[in-house]
Amino acid sequence: MSRDFLPIVYSCLVFAILSPFSAESALTVGFYSTTCPSAETTVRSAITTALNGENGPAASLIRLHFHDCFVRGCDASVLLNASPTNPSPENNPVFNMRGLDLVDAAKTAVEAICPGVVSCADILAFAARDAFNLLVPGGSLYDVPAGRRDGNVSSFLEAVANLPAPTLNLTQLETTFAAKGFSLKELITLSGAHSIGQAHCSSFQSRLYPYDSTQIDPTFAQMLQGKCPQNATVNGVVTQDFVTSDSLDVQYYSNILNNKVLLFSDWALRTDPIAVTTIVSYSTDNLLNILWRPDFIKAMQKLGQLDVLTGTQGQIRSTCGAVNP
Template identity: 40%
Template sequence: MKGYGYFGMMFFCLSVFMGSTGAQLQMGFYSSSCPNAEKIVQDYVNRHIHNAPSLAAAIIRMHFHDCFVRGCDASVLLNTTSSSNQTEKLAAPNLTLRGFDFIERVKSLLEAACPAVVSCADIVALVARDAVVATGGPFWRVPTGRRDGTISRSSEALSNIPPPTSNFTNLQTLFANQGLDLKDLVLLSGAHTIGISHCSSFTTRLYNFTGVGDQDPALDSEYAANLKARKCRSLNDNTTIVEMDPGSFRTFDLSYYSLLLKRRGLFQSDSALTTNSATLSFVKQLLKGSLQNFFAEFANSMEKMGRINVKTGTTGEIRKHCAVVNS
C-alpha cells in the first residue's frame, strides 16, 4: 500500500528505540518472586469483568493515558495529597477515567499473596489485556518488570494525552513523542471499537465547530442529526453517554474502521485518520484483511505501547497501595 515502506522503516527504527527503553521487561518476570501473580490477575478479571464489561474499554484507556505521561509507571493512579501538586487524575483528559477501584482490588490480592512484589504499573498492563480478552478481544503479550513512578502532575497529562479534538498533525506529534508511528496511531485508535464516550468530548462538532454555531462538515450529516436528536441535545451536555462504535460497541471488531470511511468517527481525532494518505491507506488495508490480522497487528502495537519509558531495576518503587506513594 502507499506509505507501507514508511511504516516499515519507522517500525524498525522505533522498535530499536523502544527495545532499549524496555529492555529489562521480560515475560514471566514474577515466575520466581510471585509465581501465581499473573493467574491471580487473570482469575479476578475473569470472575468480575462480566459484571461490568464496559470496564474493558475503560481500563485499556487508563493504560493508554498512563503510558503517555512519564511512561507506563502507574502515575495516573496517584491521588492528589497536597494543594501544591494536582496529580494526573485531576487533569481534564482523566476526569472520566474509570476502573481505579478494580485495579486496587487486584493489588490487594497480590499484596496478600506476595507483599511489595508486583507493581501497580504491571497490574494495569495485565488487567487491560485480560479484560479485553475476557470480553472477546485480542490477546497480546505483556512482558512485566515495570516499577511504579512517584511523580504525577496534571499539567503533564494535559500536554501529553491526545485530546479527542486533535487534528492529524497533533496526533502524529504526540504519538511520535512516545516513540509510536502512524501505524500504531491507526491500530491503537482501533480500541474505540469498544466503549462509550460522554457527549462533552465531541458536542463542539455538532453545535459550534468554528465558534459560529456550525457543525463539523467532516461529520456525516445523518449521523450528526441522529446524535443531536437522540443523544446529545445541547452543546453543554456533560452527562449523556454515547457508543463510540454504534451497534457494535461491545464487540472488538473492524466496524470502527468501516465507520471512519463513512465519516462517522465520533471524535475529531477519529476523523483525522482519514485526512492523511498513509493512515487512510492503512485503514483500508485493515478492512481488506481478516479480523485475525487486525488482532495480530493490534497486539503488536499494544505490546509496543506498554514498553514506553518503563521504569525497571531500582528506578521507582513497588507501591503498597496504587493511589499513594510509599511513605
C-alpha cells in the same frame, strides 16, 4: 577490550537488535514466575470478578494503560489520587477516566498472595491485556513483558502536555505519537481501541452544534444531538462504536470511512491518503482480523515498554492510589 570478550559483546548486541523486548527496557515475560507465580492469573480473575459479567467497562483498562504510558512512561502515575502534597495529579476529571476500581481490586487480590512484590504499573499492563482478551472476539492472551516499577510523580500538566486531545488534527496526532516513537500506522492501529468503550458528550459536543455534514453522517449527528442536547446540565455518555459496541474489532475503521465516529481526532485520521490506505485495509480485514489484531498486539506491547522504571528505580506501591509513605 580483550578479544575474549568480543563474541559475548557481539552476541549481546545481536540479542538487543533481534529481541522485541530488548535491553532498552529490561522487561521480561514471566517476570514474577519465581516471586509471585500466580500474579497474572490473580489479576485476571480479580478483574473478571469485579466486572461481574459486564465486560464493557474493561475498555477503561486499555485506556488507563495508554494514558499511563504516554505520561512519564508506564509507571502507574495515572493511578495516583490527589493528595495534600499533590493536589493536581494526572488523573484529572477532565479526562473522564474510569476503571480505577478494577485496578484496585486486582492490586488487593495480588497483595493478599504476594505483598509488596507486584507493581501497580505491571498490574495495569496485565489488566489491559486481560481487557483485550475479554473484548476481542474469541479471546486472545498476548505476552506482557513485566518488571516495571511504580513512580512517585503524577502531574496534570504533564498529562496535558503528553496526551492527545480529541480536537487534534492528523498532523498534531502524528506529532504526539512520534514524540513517543510511534508511526502513523501505529497511531491508526492503536486507535482501533475506539471500537470499544464510551465517550462523554463533552469530548465531542463541539462537533454537533452546528455539525459539518462532510465530517459527520447527518443521521448519526442527529442521533448524537439527541444524546447530547445543547444545554444539558448532565455530561451524557455515548457508546463509541454503535455497530459492535463491546467487541474489540475492526468496525471502528468502517465507522471512520462512514463518518460515524465520535471524536474529531478519529475523523481526522481519514484526512491523509496514506492513512486512508491503512484504514481501508483494516476495514476490510477478515473475520479473525488477521491484519489488525497482530498489529494491535505488537503496538500494545511496544506501548507497555515506554520509559519504564526497572530494577531498583521507583518503588512497588502498597496501594495503587498513593505513593508509599
